[in-house]
Amino acid sequence: MKIEQILKNRDKGVSFEFFPARTEKGRQSLERTIGILKQYNPLYVSMTYGAGGGDQDRTKDAVALLLEVKEFEVMPHLTCLGAESTQIKELLDEYKSKGIENIMALRGDPPQGINDFDFAQKDFSYAIDLVKNIKGYGHFCIGVAVYPEGHIEAASIEEDMEHTKQKIDAGADFAVTQMFFDNQYYYSMLDRMKKKGIDIPVLPGILPLTDVAKVKKFASICRATIPRHIEERMQRVKGQPQEMEKIGIDFTIEQCRQLISNGINQLHFFTLNKPQVITRILEAIN
Numbered sequence: 001m002k003i004e005q006i007l008k009n010r011d012k013g014v015s016f017e018f019f020p021a022r023t024e025k026g027r028q029s030l031e032r033t034i035g036i037l038k039q040y041n042p043l044y045v046s047m048t049y050g051a052g053g054g055d056q057d058r059t060k061d062a063v064a065l066l067l068e069v070k071e072f073e074v075m076p077h078l079t080c081l082g083a084e085s086t087q088i089k090e091l092l093d094e095y096k097s098k099g100i101e102n103i104m105a106l107r108g109d110p111p112q113g114i115n116d117f118d119f120a121q122k123d124f125s126y127a128i129d130l131v132k133n134i135k136g137y138g139h140f141c142i143g144v145a146v147y148p149e150g151h152i153e154a155a156s157i158e159e160d161m162e163h164t165k166q167k168i169d170a171g172a173d174f175a176v177t178q179m180f181f182d183n184q185y186y187y188s189m190l191d192r193m194k195k196k197g198i199d200i201p202v203l204p205g206i207l208p209l210t211d212v213a214k215v216k217k218f219a220s221i222c223r224a225t226i227p228r229h230i231e232e233r234m235q236r237v238k239g240q241p242q243e244m245e246k247i248g249i250d251f252t253i254e255q256c257r258q259l260i261s262n263g264i265n266q267l268h269f270f271t272l273n274k275p276q277v278i279t280r281i282l283e284a285i286n
């Protein structure tokens, strides 16, 4: 079923994002993660896609693993930077033949270490080009990424919202946010979207804050601010991973509770293929 429809039918629920395994051990861990998290009857599950190189085949394998479960809707991510339309069509044909009805359409990131990367060098420059392509293909419900604090490359939050509007108008059916740790960024983004006349579901992307140093590094490259008070509390227990994890998970539980108390009842979790952390959060928020 199309996720757009699922989100209309079920006004409460969670979705889970996984990443493809790189090793046999990773594959077993992914299988275990799926086995544990399926009990929460997710709205849908998604699988990330490497922006270049071998990860793409791994994504297809991991998507096949999810499809075997048959208990939830599966959405592969797809990035377009550096791709050619023929490749994209082949992949869409393959996904369609496997019964997939949803695609997360993303631009992806340029290869690391290239400062003057030419975004216009191939068939796709931005996610909007992929959205238009998939829309033209038909069949698929399309999800896109949105950024509560603005995308890192955008000159301003307003400019980013203008691009977001164009991308959504091109045919996106729903959106998932980048991680954020202060709900005000999410609410402000929803306000900006409303002012622009954007009216699609926007699922908040929740990343459990378990290891502050790792998350901080990641957050700095995708513009997500970690509130000072929580960073300081976590830094104080540096070297005590269990204590740090507990503080972080309690913080994420509170973040989810506040979203729910503000009427946001569909949450998207970046699971990092770690079911125990997600389970603790879900049990706490009921």
Ligand code: FAD
Pocket: 047, 048, 049, 050, 051, 077, 078, 079, 105, 106, 107, 108, 109, 125, 126, 127, 128, 145, 146, 151, 152, 153, 154, 159, 160, 161, 163, 164, 167, 176, 177, 178, 179, 205
């Ligand atoms: P776009 O919407 O194209 O935006 C990228 C930048 O270009 C923005 O700054 C935007 O303002 C600007 N822009 C857009 N249109 C124009 C224009 N016409 N002219 C000038 N500037 C413009 N990456 C992966 O590699 N694999 C994944 O599986 C993956 N999953 C993700 C899931 C989620 C929920 C999120 C939030 C991100 C994910 N990403 C993934 C990361 C994503 O690929 C990067 O954030 C990437 O930098 C931007 O992708 P986008 O689709 O938002 O791009």
